[in-house]
Amino acid sequence: MIGNSLGEFLRARRSRLSPGEVGLPSYGKRRVKGLRREEVAVLAGMNSDYYARLEQGRERSPSAQVLEAISVALRLDDPAREHLYRLAGATPSTRPAPRETISAPLRHLLDGYGTVPAFVLNPAKDFMALNALAGALFAPFRAVDNLARMTFLDPAARRFFPEWDRFAESIVAGLRHAEGLDPAYPRLREVVGTLIEQSESFAALWSAQTVYGKSQDPTRIVHPDVGPMALVSQSFDVRGAEGQLLVVYQPEPGTADAQALTLLGTLAATEMVSGERTRRGGGGW
Incomplete structure (x- = not known):
């Protein structure tokens, strides 16, 4: 590579x-x-x-x-x-290796985003941490571990992302950008190598060498529990934690998308409470 x-x-x-x-x-x-x-x-x-x-x-x-x-x-x-x-090495790079653990303050910040999905990715698109609503949002996938792997190797992705082609291109472009910043990053090489071997779609997009900035167009999602949603993704570099990206999904306020996300949060909270009661041997009220 x-x-x-x-x-x-x-x-x-x-x-x-x-x-x-x-x-x-x-x-x-x-x-x-x-x-x-x-x-x-x-x-x-x-x-x-x-x-x-x-x-x-x-x-x-x-x-x-x-x-x-x-x-x-x-x-x-x-x-x-x-x-x-x-x-070409024309931009001198003094970047340290990506940090592979998140800090306690960042973990608290994630949990503080109670009404919107929020998560932290490393340059290889591994989920380093996510809040409860992000966990509920990505629940249709078999595992919430690496966003690139989920997009290209999990059958749920094409149902979850109705505009799969556009989302897949953005994932590959993000990995290309990360490669330009740190081409020797071992985890990135591992993820890309695995996806090239296991996904023809990824291999084709990777060979196209597409690199572009992140779009502000909403990410369209179809969740089996609450239906379609359009969520705007905002990304923030985490200061003091090289390579970490905080991503927050937000709906347009007062829309059906916002109502669907609120419903998803309610369902997830109800399920969490029910699960706690079951583990504790509790019954009804």
Whole structure:
């Protein structure tokens, strides 16, 4: 995965562009999908042999000027451009290893979000902690352990996320972003390797090299207990805990989505109380 990440990214991105999209003529039958290496080099104003060495992994230290020219040539948006710089090592990284445990104050903060689902993910999309309502929200899955694995390997995902394709793309893009920040992170490599082996859908999306920022569009969910909901996801980097991301799902106030989420919380609380009574040997009121 990290042998020639820069070259893989460049090849994938040029394969998406046609000559017409970048103002180049196209003659005869093309043996490659998208742009040729030579065409990218022309657009970027550089020697074609140098660009070929970049893709082949024989040149690993391009200057910021070269990277900027390639970004323009390949029509990269800001997240993809940032990812390119990271892959090339042009953005010095002093990031410590991701922290794999959450602090007690963060645990208290999660539990304080009583009316909305809240959870903490590491860069590999492992659930590090979640509050009670998040547990109720993801209850249809066989295990609430890793959001990427749940999305691609649990059959419940395609029913739970009616816009599964869009959600799946966002998961892969997030993993790509994490790879750019820390390509040697062992847990990320493990998760990606497993998903490439076990999910053709994941493998196809991963090879597409998509990187983009998080959308503010609502995540649409269909829960078997309360029906459809549209929840807006807000994510926050946890200060002092490298790599941890606090995610909060919120409905639009006063909507049917908010009512459905409130109902889910009520059902979960009732079930929790009933379970406690059963364990204690209690009966009715």
